[in-house]
Amino acid sequence: MHASLAPFLYTRFRYQCVHERECSCIQVSARPSMPTARGSKAMPSTPSGSLADRVATQLQDAIISGTLDLGEALSEEAIADALEVSRTPVRQALQLLQSRGLVQIRPRSGTYVFEPSEKQIAEMTEFRVTLELQAARWAFERRRKESARGLTDVVETMQAAIDVRDMNAYGRADTAYHEVFFTGCDNSFLWNTYVFTFAQIAALRTHLATYTDAEPLRSFADHEAMRDIFDSGSADDIEAILVPHILRTRENYTATLRQRQERQSESRIEHLRRAFDSQGPRAETALGQAPHREESK
Template sequence: MTRKFDFEMPKSLTEIVASRLRQAIVDGEFALGEMISEDTLAALFGVSRTPVRDALTLLQNTGLVEIRPKRGSFVFQPSEDDMRAICDFRVMLEVQAARCAHRHDREGVVKALQAGLDEMQAAIDADDDVRYGHADSAFHLTLFLHSGNSYLHDAYDLVAGKIAALRTAMSRQFADAREVSLNEHRAVMNFVDQGDFAGLEGLLRVHIDRTVDAYRLAVDSGRIGTPVRTPRLQRIQPTPTS
């Protein structure tokens, strides 16, 4: 009898650097369009430039980083056309994910969406823009986690990092509209619960398309080029082996 043991392989240094840098971009520690210095990152992480360079290549494959020959590496910064394409993609995917989640696990997805709403309310009460952005991202991801369709989840994952980073970058732009946002998310949950996907698509079209207008305002006001948070990158501790 052949036995199979499942275990998690330790992450490589490149994967650790990529994961931490991805989170830093999503959390707004780097501004959209900002240049990322390999030397600075290597010093902050306490590693050589090789895993940093490889990590930047990994993040370029997800669209979060743009590597320009002879110029350096930069955080992505979409054009208005890119924003519209991302929004269209999101609406199509999220409506389909909601259909699948309603059919596959209606009770579970509604419960998870309610938990997401509670976290969004807590973020509003704490006046924490970044926490609200995290809760917003988790709320929408819930549809895919309960869809029972890994291909839908993988498709969404192609743009999830960009969407999360854009939310954080525009968090100050949305600060006065968080209550409106929360009410719209509550309506999303109700549509999913009722299986009203025509109503859901109409709401998501308004809810998501508003991002384009907010992005334009943020660019015009110069807020997009400013980090939301002070970088908090820390040195990477060696992974213990046994």
């Protein structure tokens, strides 16, 4: 676990505890609201009634933001020390994140941030197409004006992120953009399904979306086109843009995942080479090749 994670978790955890005490009298509507102005992320948050819930929220934020890397080992003890809590709520929080697909708990091995396979990326992409296309259609039919305003705000934030080549900021705006469809569809079952899968999708955007010659400019063009449809187009035009737009993420994420795996493999090989080189003749002996000795005449 990153050394910088401890202050990150501690600060976020203490802020949340204070914030909850100050806002305990506020009644929150169960109906989701549109993303806030300028495209800031309106993340579906975990209910904060228990200590385990709050710990889970901090860990989820760290995974989505990229503070914790895909496949990174998680130590119950280190997290508990960082948040100044016992290991019990940490263990419960990790189990909760496992149910959301963000954490993998391997018996006799440890706990790790999830790392998707290519098959899982493909399945998630197919699931997104089915879910999001219907949400977008209903958002167009039921809350078109509000959705159009939300999309416009987020597009402006995306442009600002592109101008400074900040892919993390672009990824957060991308999440807020697609969330507009679910807050606008006015269907609690679709919204709840989105909340359940939100964290994994948002984490993949952060970790696997990369800046290339084509991206995010091609993605941004799609976002502008869909904004224009909500502003003055027809609902029949949504599918032709949204479906290919989502399917391309499968190609992009898969390519990035392979590059990550290649770098990790090369790093392991180089590490072993350096280890063997430092052993000198002992490494040769271990491989069954005794050091060369000159015969005495």
